[in-house]
Amino acid sequence: MILSLGLFFNSSFLKSFVHNILRVKVFFRDARSKELLKVFNIEGQIENRVDTQSVQDQPVEDEMKVKFVSSNKKEKPHGFLQRSRNAIMGAADAVRRVATRGAGAFVDDTKRTEAMVLTADGMIWSGCTNGLLVQWDGNGNRVSDILHHQCAVQCFCTYGSRMYVGYVSGYLQILDLDGNLTASWIAHSSPVLKLAVGVDHIYSLAAHGGIRGWTFTSPSPLDNIIRSEIAAKEAVYLRRDDVRILVGTWNVGQGRASHESLLSWLGSVSSDVGIVAVGLQEVEMGAGFLAMSAAKETVGLEGSAIGQWWQDTIGKALDEGTTFERMGSRQLAGLLISFWVRKNLRTHVGDVDAAAVPCGFGRAIGNKGGVGLRIRVYDRTICFVNCHLAAHLEAVNRRNADYDHIYRNMVFSRSTSTLNSASGMVPYLFLYCSLAFCTYLFWLLYSSGFPLVLSAAAGVSTAVNMMKTSNTTTTLNTEETKPDLAEADMVIFFGDFNYRLFGISYDEARDFVSQRCFDWLREKDQLRAEMKAGKVFQGMREAIIRFPPTYKFERHRPGLAGYDSGEKKRIPAWCDRIIYRDSRSTPVSECSLECPVVSSILLYDAVMDVTESDHKPVHCKFHVKIAHVDRSERRRVFGEILKNNENTIKSMLDEYRIIPETIVSTESIILQNQDTCTLRITNKSAQEKAIFKIICDGQSTVKDDGDASDYRLRGSFGFPRWLEVTPAAGVIKPDSYIEVSVHHEEFHTLEEFVDGIPQNWWCEDTRDKEVMLSLVVQGCCSNDTRKHQIRVRHCFSAKTVRIDSKSNGSRKHQGGSTNRSEPRQPSGSSDGSDDRRS
Secondary structure (H helix, E strand, C coil), X not given: CHHHHHHHHCCHHHHHHHHHXXXXXXXXXXXXXXXXXXXXXXXCCEEEECCCCCHHHCCHHHHCCCCCCCCCCCCCCCHHHHHHHHHHHHHHHHHHHHHHHHHHHHHHHHHCEEEEEECXXXXXXXXXXXXXXXXXXXXXXXXXXXXXXXXXXXEEEEECCEXXXXXXXXXXXXXXXXXXXXXXXXXXXXXXXXXXXXXXXXXXXXXXXCEEEEECCCCCHHHHHHHHHHHHCHHHXXXXXXXXXXXXXXXXXXXXXXXHHHHHHCHHHCCCCCEEEEEEXXXXXXXXXXXXXXXXXXCCCCCCHHHHHHHHHHHHHCCECCCEEEEEEEEECCEEXXXXXXXXXXXXXXXXXXXXEECCHHHCCCCCEEEEEEEEECCEEEEEEEEECCCCCCCHHHHHHHHHHHHHHCCCCCXXXXXXXXXXXXXXXXXXXXXXXXXXXXXXXXXXCCHHHHHHHHHHHHHHHHHHCCCCCCCCCCCCCCCHHHHCCEEEEEEECCCCECCCCHHHHHHHHHCCCHHHHHCCEHHHHHHHCCCCCCCCECCCCCCCCCECECCCCCCHHHECCCCCCCCCECCEEEEEECCCCCCCXXXXXXXXXXXXXXXXXXXCCCCCCCCCCEEEEEEEEEEEECHHHHHHHHHHHHHHCHHHHHHHHHHHCCCCCEEECCCEEEECCCCEEEEEEEECCCCCCEEEEEEEEEXXXXXXXXXXXXXXXXXXXXXCCCEEEECCEEEECCCCEEEEEEEECCCCCHHHEECCEECCCCCHHHCXXXXXXXXXXXXXXXXXXXXXXXXXXXXXXXXXXXXXXCHHXXXXXXXXXXXXXXXXXXXXXXXXXXXXXC
């Protein structure tokens, strides 16, 4: 243990690296308040500390304590290692505490309300940035939380008993009034901004300006009829196109490449391809760069000058600007992926999106991980993923776990919360730069045999993970969604997978390579064995390897003699690989709309004459057949199907337009002061639910002769202040009824009464009033409605009303031609009258 540590710190690079940290005092300030938290000196001891929070405010995670060397003069630090450990662990603890406190400012942002809607049953639904749907009752009480899709909710729309939800990912969902998922599909390739109800359709507006209509009846048996008719005429609108794709991967080992090397790798084999995807590993791996990269990732920034240099240099080798056009890239620390499209194919390629998944220490550092690009080619989705997995011969399980982590966590759909929160995270840049900096140093120490640092580092990396994954909150009724990579029509993984040869010595491997006996060597390949066992790259395939192992070489030594001959003598291995899957379930599947992407390998080789790195670059050329739909032709076919089945479709639509028969208990109600009457609505249908709402059409003042004047329309003002109707909307089950409370609300004060009789008779508020209510009834899937008119009059004159203790039991109906529902007095109304009279 001591020997390994000594060898480790004899490294001039790391020793100077640690010395640069420790020769100055380390200051940590709260990123929000700028208050000083801790100061550590070169000995790793706390020199000054200003508590900004009480002990009670410290997070629960602080139970993972970090022990410091005692400040007692008798217990002096013992040497450089001890001082280094104390300073690093103390600084990490301070950063972790500040990061944990500061993280709360952004966690709630993922639950920000983006849209709200009132449903037919009177409930209110709100949609959040993290995809959470929250149900509220009319009093503002939270009823339930539901999560069906982990992207930001953009808009709502209701129709009958259905609720339509549009997401930033382009998804559109149909839910019932209880929040159960009825249907879900990709409506647009960009965020759904708005939903609106039309005559026969729900219309959706996308961010790119596209508008699409969706029939009210979907999903329904009518869909099956139209779908079967369209499938029968598939040959009319089916189109097949061929695309050649070149994929290249190279671990550049922090080096640079010449133009000639790039021509040998890519330029010489790209003359007949339409798409070029390139993945690089170890573009830059310095400690400071990894720290800054992790900090920039937290605020939504990525890329570096060296990464840009590589893209520009590769572009020159591909004749960028004249033949090819660069369309997208993504960099995560030392990982870089970029792709180019031939100009004559440009109009058929779009919807480029990027993603990154770190797999380094604590799943937070990008020295290992994956970067991906998702593109649309002829309306089919193809994903390219560049990976750098865990190193070392014995780390097979870690490599398998890295792949699984990348596959499950690579999310291409970026919600608006990520972009909006980026500006708010800028003040924390220094904090997270320090956090990533310390985490990377911990990784260096731990990988060299310093296990005591592990507990502190785990606490630090947890803060980063909390910040980056806080938008994946799960609640009840959550449906497990498929990974984005599982939804793609074709996925290509490439990169430095780091799988080695096992059960073979260095000399044996060199002999087999020199004799080009690759068949026997493939039997010793770790990746081949793990794929056969179903432990990694499940459902994917690789072309037969007919080139020498691509690792490890001495730089600038050409030929097979360049394999590592140093002290370690690393066994040659096929670390650099390209693995893929398409839409085929069997190797003989034909290209069709059911199997839209079928690929074959034209070339799979390594470029052995390139010597700028300890890895050799690898390229693979795919011939891809893509089946897609001619949309204009399919629309024509769709119109013909609708015309030929007009009578059938009309009869089915008529069934959905049925309005349940309903009966109301009365059409006229008379209220006196603080009366409450019950209006009963009965649904006579035995099968259909009835959706109702009550609106106020107008209000008038009753004349002296008892007739009402002309009604004044209230528009969006709703009910007048003196009238309460609850519930004003809802759903009535078949063969059931609902009782609606119609209540008069008094607004007079005590000074306005003399002997229980209201004063100011010339004021309009004290005259008899009448409103016309409309009870609107419709079916669950119908846009047609039926109305019932209900007249409600408030009698408020000296001849008809006296407010005293006997009025509740002696009120008589005035006028034999008007019906009154049974009044239900609220409890305590008599006592209230006595109090006012007193």
